[in-house]
Amino acid sequence: MKQGKFITLEGIDGAGKSTQLAWIVELLQRVGRPVVMTREPGGTALGEQLRALLLDKTMTMHAETEALLMFAARREHLDKVILPALAQDQWVISDRFTDASFAYQSGGRGLDSDKLAILEQWVQGGLQPDLTLFFDVPVEVGQERISQIKNRDRFEQEQADFFQRVRIAYLDRAKQFPDRIKIIDSSQSLAGVKAAVEQTLQPLLNYG
Ligand code: TYD
Numbered sequence: 001m002k003q004g005k006f007i008t009l010e011g012i013d014g015a016g017k018s019t020q021l022a023w024i025v026e027l028l029q030r031v032g033r034p035v036v037m038t039r040e041p042g043g044t045a046l047g048e049q050l051r052a053l054l055l056d057k058t059m060t061m062h063a064e065t066e067a068l069l070m071f072a073a074r075r076e077h078l079d080k081v082i083l084p085a086l087a088q089d090q091w092v093i094s095d096r097f098t099d100a101s102f103a104y105q106s107g108g109r110g111l112d113s114d115k116l117a118i119l120e121q122w123v124q125g126g127l128q129p130d131l132t133l134f135f136d137v138p139v140e141v142g143q144e145r146i147s148q149i150k151n152r153d154r155f156e157q158e159q160a161d162f163f164q165r166v167r168i169a170y171l172d173r174a175k176q177f178p179d180r181i182k183i184i185d186s187s188q189s190l191a192g193v194k195a196a197v198e199q200t201l202q203p204l205l206n207y208g
Contacts, residue, residue, distance in 0.1 A: 007094070104155065
């Protein structure tokens with residue numbers, strides 16, 4: 001069995017997943033796991049350039065172009081970062097992965113999820129994260145946190161109904177893949193979220 005695990009973090013904008021990310025990495029390092037922390041879109045030189053285009057609010061693009069760019073960045077990310085790290089028995093923690101495409105491009109933008117499933121198969125084959133933490137907050141909570149950001153990006157400037165659809169799509173995915181995607185109630189206190197995350201990670205740590 002491979003030693004390293006592939007963990008992804010998901011949530012609507014403003015769910016507080018970035019705060020959790022640093023802490024999860026710290027927790028894994030504390031128990032002696034070698035960790036690579038990365039993000040999507042991004043994680044490679046090309047991917048970060050694609051990210052800049054995707055998040056640029058002055059940029060307009062067709063929803064399918066957006067999806068294709070997300071998967072192009074992902075292909076590069078798998079090739080340059082994720083697969084090499086897993087091959088070296090490292091743990092990979094990615095701030096977002098393919099569930100975000102199903103949530104944002106299908107749920108949010110309304111793309112046919114069958115098309116995304118084709119891209120998923122093309123880019124990943126059978127590879128899936130070992131565990132996905134979905135940090136769930138009501139849309140109003142996410143919106144409130146985003147409203148603090150001065151320079152909102154192309155996604156952050158979307159309206160509440162967009163994030164409502166994104167959240168529902170995430171929850172649907174969690175229902176579809178209950179063994180892989182764990183829902184963390186991110187509207188509770190920080191200590192409560194940490195405890196829930198730690199408990200969810202425990203089985204992986206025991207077998208890893
Ligand atoms: P995000 O992860 O929220 O980073 P930050 O905390 O720095 O704002 O930003 C990435 C954005 O990209 C986010 O709004 C969701 C979006 N996204 C998609 O729409 N589809 C995808 O497949 C991925 C990976 C991200």
